[in-house]
Amino acid sequence: MSGNEQIAVIGAGAFGTALAAVIALTGRSDVTLVGRNAGLMTDLAADRMHDAALPGIELPDSLRFSAEADAVSNAGIVLFAMPSQAQADAARHYGPYLAKDAIVVTCAKGIDKVSGDLLTDMLERELPQHAIAVLSGPGFAADIAKGLPTAMAIAAADMAVAERLAQAISGPTFRLYASDDRIGVQLGGALKNVLAIACGIVEGRGIGDSARAALISRGLAEMSRFVAAKGGKAETVRGLSGLGDLVLTATSHQSRNLRFGIALGQGETADPAHGTLVEGAYAASIAARLAGELGVDMPITDAVSAIIDGKLDITAAIGQLMTRPITTE
Structure with missing residues (x-):
């Protein structure tokens, strides 16, 4: 699949796994799900099931799994799918491994508890060389992973970036609408x-x-x-x-x-x-x-x-x- 968009999804909980699965199913991108629990990632690769988070849902054969931080190094789009209060730590942990032109997308729905800042603002401080976007909207992980029709919003400061992300991530059952209002989408x-x-x-x-x-x-x-x-x-x-x-x-x-x-x-x-x-x-x-x-x-x-x-x-x-x-x- 050379020439495809390289996408990494960090966070192997229900939502991160669902996002990685639905993007992989489009066949347009090389998708890697990255988590810190090496045992879990090995099991997911072998079993193609994440029963703790998405019981009974088979994960695509094309989806890759890794517990290594450098698995994000070739990705042009990196989704942060961990809870809001863990995003700052994730930025510090994975930041050194991000590609120079990688776009980071926060997929959490919260406000940073320490600073009171929006997650995009916090991530811009932690990752100043990267464009930061946000994905949010009405979508339960199980519905997304099952391929049930879901529509969400994706916002970036630059509408062209938001439109690129919407094209890269959307699929037959998962539709993203681009926005340049990161504040409104996050709040x-x-x-x-x-x-x-x-x-x-x-x-x-x-x-x-x-x-x-x-x-x-x-x-x-x-x-x-x-x-x-x-x-x-x-x-x-x-x-x-x-x-x-x-x-x-x-x-x-x-x-x-x-x-x-x-x-x-x-x-x-x-x-x-x-x-x-x-x-x-x-x-x-x-x-x-x-x-x-x-x-x-x-x-x-x-x-x-x-x-x-x-x-x-x-x-x-x-x-x-x-x-x-x-x-x-």
Whole structure:
């Protein structure tokens, strides 16, 4: 397959493995899935199955596997598919091995907890010689790996770079839409996780689908205000990486964030470490703090943050949201 695009996907969890598999199936690229667990990578190469992450789904014969950091050295496109709070460490670990002209694509939906920065900003500091893009939108790993129709957004500062990535990664069942609004695409992906926790609390507490619909619609308004205040385009959150991802994550039990919220609503103690992949548990407090600094009104995000931090009980949070001053839509 000489002459094909060389693509490396770093992160052998469910989402990274699904992305690597669906890109490999296009046949247009040489794709390598890279992980740090040498035993796991050897098993994946031998068995062509990742039962821990994607049970029952066979991985393509053309997909390669490696536990070596230098496996990324020939790739023109490198996808970072590890959780948001692990991306800085991954940049430091794999950065020295990246090709000079490699484009790095963050595939996590979160905000860096240490700096409060968007992941593209953090990665630009860590990898200053590389173009940084972001892939986000409504797509569960299992659906992608099974070849079920999925559409997501990919954003870069340069639209030509975003369009190149969309062409390289898209396939018959996986369609990417190019954007030059990295801020809006990232914040849509991060904040919808917070709102999904809120919707899970509603479900767990049993207070009705009408309340869920209100949270989705008013949450979307919060997202738009925050994106605009951060310099992004408010209309971006009405697309795949905002509204599309929010509807999926706030209604499907495949969502870790929704399930985490349901557990809170049923009275379990808030514990973000309940799953390091519950991205919204980290994003809530970061977003609430940043919104306060920017003077952006985000009452739902504030309530979710306070509930997770143990500063507000759910009954009081509902009361606060329902007794806010009456305003226009």
